[in-house]
Amino acid sequence: MSENIANPVTQRHWILIASMLAMFMAAIEVTIVATAMPTIIAELGGFSQFGWVFSIYLLTQTVSVPIYGRLADLWGRKRMFFISTGLFLCGSVLCGFASNMGWLILFRALQGLGAGAIMPLTSTIIADVYPPKERAGIQSWLSSVWGVAAIVGPLTGAWLVQHFNWALIFWVNVPIGIISMLLLTRFFPESKDKSPHRLNLTGSALLMLTVSALLVALLQAESLGLLLVAELVIVAGIAGYALLHHERNASEPLFPMAIWRSRTLLAGNAGNLLIGAAMMGISAFLPTWIQGVNGGTPLQAGSALAMMSIGWPLASTLSGCLMQRTSYRFTALLGSLLLIAGTTLLLTLHRESPVWHAGFFAFVIGTGMGMTSITFLIAVQNTANFAIRGICTASIMFSRMLGSALGTALMGAVLNYNLLLRLPESNDPVQQVMSHSQRAAIDTDSLQHMLNAIELSLHWVFAVSLGVAVMSLLVSRMIPALKPH
Incomplete structure (x- = not known):
């Protein structure tokens, strides 16, 4: 390779x-x-x-x-x-x-x-x-x-x-x-x-069935109901098992065996799966914190998220020089440490925190994501030969998208579970505090109790993001300590 x-x-x-x-x-x-x-x-x-x-x-x-x-x-x-x-x-x-x-x-x-x-x-x-x-x-x-x-x-x-x-x-x-x-x-x-070569049509069909069933279950869980979600997960599991069995025996596997035999390719896919999951902890729930807990505006929430989007490409640009001077592994580890630092800082947010704190923390997280994602991508592309470079690059993108869906479902479940424990009588408390008209109709004591519960619940979401960031540090150690050559 x-x-x-x-x-x-x-x-x-x-x-x-x-x-x-x-x-x-x-x-x-x-x-x-x-x-x-x-x-x-x-x-x-x-x-x-x-x-x-x-x-x-x-x-x-x-x-x-x-x-x-x-x-x-x-x-x-x-x-x-x-x-x-x-x-x-x-x-x-x-x-x-x-x-x-x-x-x-x-x-x-x-x-x-x-x-x-x-x-x-x-x-x-x-x-x-x-x-x-x-x-x-x-x-x-x-x-x-x-x-x-x-x-x-x-x-x-x-x-x-x-x-x-x-x-x-x-x-x-x-x-x-x-x-x-x-x-x-x-x-x-x-x-x-x-x-x-011929395209593996059976493998492609099984992959589409597996991913479609899983993503529909994750993305539409609230509207589909528990029974239908469970059925879709079972379908995804059966189709996934059939896909694995088919790939082992296929003459032209959809994912060439070289992907599974290479430590670098496995690390690149695992790392992007984690990056996608951690990213949703910020993209989906930081605006909820700003508008719900802090009482900020949609513009303030969008500005904070924009800081993550700015940090990502800046760090990606820096990573190119850093990889040349150090190694893939050092750059990935540094990015993971920045990701850990940013998600740790999210746990320090409280109701009196200024919105610019959230924006700065999002910027730190964006730099960590940008540094790790570009390092994983370059390490994979430089490891894969021309004949499989397309599927190796696509698998990186696929892993990040799948991680985003999994992260959204996992952290959404964590938030809902915590809200149910702390506010069992409230109907959609987040919507109530984010709507100006509904928020104004809540008496002061009830509003304070609701905000406390939402604050603690979102801290659990950020804690899960921190756990995912720590896992990315472990995966980064699998990347070789080599320079691009």
Whole structure:
């Protein structure tokens, strides 16, 4: 697994620009749609289906990531990039024409099917055209796109829905995607494994069934009910077992055996699973703290989260230089320590804490996540040879997405369990304190009791995030103490 020679490509900066445009297109989709959803619901109705607009996108995106990664190795990066980006742009155009929430959810599913390839394929393309010593610095440029999208997305979404039709939030991606495809058509030479291969259709179907059942159970647990969630988990378990048995005996496994035999590849996937879980402890529940416990505004909550998005790309950029001077392991360990420090600081928050404390803590956490995630990615790409680099990169992205879903479900369960213990008589206490009208109607003593209970419950969520961060430190020790070469 030492074949790491980049393709001899001239004018690589155009390929980098094309990849950054594609990454920006996928990154801004997450933030720009969330900002516009109140306006969309006001026009289309269907508030009860609100969660599915986001869940279906995440579901189809996550399920398709490893399949695209394998197809990129078998059929070529360029072909799969064009297919997936075409699906994404087609879904984007159709979303703008949706006449009701049902159609919007269907078209979001199509968008997600296309988005599943954009992140892993752009990272793989960059790994193909830049040698190992340069990859860390170049991949950090891709990471910086997320920081820009976190700031530009909400502002652009708010401006568009205020001055134009909400459909434009989906259509702004079309020219970006077309420019990206044109640049890759002109400057990226196609290359793929010349050996004859076939896609493992049975393994792909079993993987889709396993992940779909598990994600639906996790993402829609509250609306589905305990019995249906249990049935979905059982389906996921049976399909997962069948997938493992099939992969062991398949001539063309979906996940090549080299992935499971390499300590570095295993560590990279385990590390990103943990990063995804820890990230949701911040993204999903820090705004709840700011708006519910602190009584802050949505703008303050969004600003605090933006600090995490700013810290991530800054740390990713620093990691490239640090890896060259030290090693993969040192950089990953340092990132894990920053992640531990940030989640520990969250436990010091109290009702009188200024909001900027939460923002600073989120920034520290973002630096830890950025440093560890880029180190795991570069270590994996520099370990994997060309023939499996696509699926190895995709598996990293897949692990992070799966970790996000697992983290959301786990920490949501921790929060709900603690609230049930401390406020057994209250109906949705978090919603009551976050709504200004409902909060004003609560008498002072009851409000103080409710805030105390929510504060303690959220501290347990942050404690779980800290535990996940500590686990990432242990995984970081599995990364080799080598420099990129």
